[in-house]
Amino acid sequence: MNIAAPEQNHQLAKLVDMDDPQAILTEVETIVRLIHPNFNTAFLRRAYGDVLKMFAGEFPGYRACNTEYHDLKHTTDATLAMTRLIHGAVMEGNPISARNVELAIASTLFHDIGYIQNEGDDGTGAKYTKSHIERSADFLTDYFHAAGFPDDDATDGRDMLACTGLTVRIGEIRFRSFEIKMLGMMLGTADLLGQMADRTYLEKLSFLYREFKEAEVPGFNEEIDMYVNTLGFYELTKKRFAHDLGGVNRFMRAHFHERWGVDSDLYAAAIERQMDYLRAVLERYRPDYRNYLRRWQYLKK
Secondary structure (H helix, E strand, O other): OOOOOOOOOOHHHHHOOOOOHHHHHHHHHHHHHHHOOOOOOHHHHHHHHHHHHHHHOOOOOEOOOOOOOOOHHHHHHHHHHHHHHHHHHHHOOOOOOHHHHHHHHHHHHOOOHHHOOEOOOOOOHHHHOOOHHHHHHHHHHHHHHHOOOOHHHHHHHHHHHHOOOOOOOHHHOOOOOHHHHHHHHHHHHHHHHHHHOOOOHHHHHHHHHHHHHHHOOOOOOOHHHHHHHHHHHHHHHHHHHHOOOOOHHHHHHHHHHHHHOOOOOHHHHHHHHHHHHHHHHHHHHHHHHHHHOOOHHHOOO
């Protein structure tokens, strides 16, 4: 019996070439100028370029990224998702200052930089799975200070970045404003949406399993455990979207309507297709589940 491949219509993937970092940067700049027509993208372009250098091992003092799940594509996916959420929020009547748009997108760019190792560090960045958020926040603080940003900007960036922690209690973070809190919830949401809507998400779960093994994350004795647990994780994620993250995922629909004339949340649709496909594979072909993950060829080695 055949199973239809996930994202059969490729609606989300057709809008922007998600494998091309420059295409994503172009779309980010397009969107921020829809929000603020006179937006100066100079800092974001500089930060984006530095992130590319970090992942490629071209930033002084750092090794190249060697985590296959938390890779450059995950960061660019999350960054575009974040920019789309911000745009949708503004379209829904939630004004966000140009300064905070800049801080929020920059914070997204650096949200997983904590997986990048310093020169001379052994193993892989996966060993920082449990501490990567704090490492990312420290790097972000130093980067903002080097750019001449005031301490308050660094504080806001750290608070937004903290919202990507799956166990963090957002209500306990003392945000300096409601706008920063909303952006923090968007960052926590974009981090999840970006990875789960990726057309190679199911294949990349194999990489996440290897990262978890190195980090000694409990509950994943075999690779199949990652796939089985993902269905439960998705149910928890929907609850997290609705409650801890304030339901800000609802802003996606307004973005796609305004930017593309599509009256739908394409992220939600893509993720639902992924989960439907995974559920069918595990129910019917569990012993041979890897044979039904068909997008390995799209993964860049």
